Amino acid sequence: MIWSAELRRAVRSGRAVVLLGLYSMFSALVLLVVGWLTAQVRNVVLQQLANADADTTANATARINEEMRKGVLGIFTSNDSALVEALAQVPLEVLIVFKITLFFLPAYIALMGFDQISGEVGPRSIRYLTVRARRSSVLLGKFLTQASLLLGLVLIIDLAIFVYARIANPDFGFAAMGLNLLKFWLAAIVYSLAYVALTTLCSCLFRVPAVSLVFNFILMFVFWLLSTIGQAPGNTDSSLRFLRYVSPSHYAGDLLHPGLAQFGTSGAAYAGFAFVFLMAAYGILRARDL
Template sequence: MVDLSEIVAIWRGETKRALKSGRVLVLLILFLLFVALALTVVGGAMHQLNAKFEQQAAMAGADLSAAQSQLSEQKKQFLKMFVTEDEAMLEALASIPIVLLVVFKLTLRFLPLFIALMGFDQLAGEVGPKSIRYLIVRVKRSSIILGKLLSQITIFAMLLSICTLLMVIVARVLNPDFAAAQVALWTVKLITSSLVLSLAYLALTALFSAITRQSGIALVLNVIALFVIWFIALIAEIFRFPGEEAAMNSLAMLKSESWLAYLRYGSVWHFGDDLLHPSWARALPAALVHVGYGLVFLGLAQFALKKRDL
């Protein structure tokens, strides 16, 4: 039986303790440094490319609107080659600056590792020194896990929102044609999709923190699991499904057909891209998959902590 009062008490206590410690500040600085580095590299490269394109267009005496239209088509070709072949997705992503999209994609690769670093000792840090005994005589073990997980989600959502706002603001400064309505819409979409994607990895981190007594081992096992998830997705993505046709001028043309393509469904990472899809028929199932994986990992963490001799 779930006791909401216990969960809320643990969530409140863990969140206050985390905010008062210097660890959250260090994590925020780490997150901001990564985003700032990505923005500097990608933003600088895109600025140079745009300046060179405008200079060449001016030297050739081309009409500026025609040049911008050509640049837009090149942007779509880039997205089709390296991001997605889905037409609806292409139209949606074409409305945001390339610098924002690329930095956001890079950040998504960083998030699972960041989550592992943020919460690897949430349970192991108390199981090892046996300080958790003071909790289990007062509250249920399930309440401990749920309260700590909710605290991790709360802190992560705060850090994620700050860094996403930074990305969007910089993208707006570098691209004045990025309309205010689009800025607001994509800020909400990017934060929401990132948070949903992170649910599975937050629960995975809780699982490894629950099954070990040493925080260092929990972190190592967590990172190994992440690389396994990425490896399965990578192997599957370099192949096409048997009988699948590849669109012209797309990355799929370079892929060979193999049954290994079906392995992508065994990795939660594969479903991350659909979280930004404009169609609910694609975005909602992807969100449910991440929630489902999160519930499985959370259930295993509950089972592991329940069976442990604390």
């Protein structure tokens, strides 16, 4: 009941429109910049081959495009041959935009739900809920509301990106578009689970929503720092490399992997992080004087 009531209120509020506009503008900006850079590279290649005969130009252009594609895929997939093959049909614009937006998605999630609990704990309006429902129900209802709203917003943006990619790349068929849209959307949702739960935890810690937001950003920076230190080339033989395993972002690389074991490991990691954060949030909310 709390989930459905909060979701209806969130959908009718102006915040959902603002969040959709913010996410769409950022994604559109990244997509336009990536598309422009890709077009510039292709134009440079064509200009360099302009003096060659038509057959040679066509073959060389295709070969250069393929090598450039493999190079970019190698960077984003850590040269995993199975993952490179699975993403062979996906336009580079989609891959680059997905990776960039995935990096900023935790911040977007924090802006979306930083006041989901603290916004009612501060003015003590949450007491009207807790006298009629268990605190665990209130917590889970708030969490599911943000997760459901995020699910819809990400689907809208991903659909727009794939439609653009379909128009810009005629060889990107509808079957491949539909299948990869589902894969990318599912990967983004699994990735978001831990960060939605983290936002819920931060919102339970403080009575002031602004403090919850700032603390949420601090924790995200700490997780990013741990992942960066753990993945640094100089730490391959050091005990510091184990720091990456305590950061949710470390497990994002296999969310698009065709192997069930690799995807399952990443999915289980994000589910585990979400469970730990939600249990911590419940413990705090249960002990708090409302």
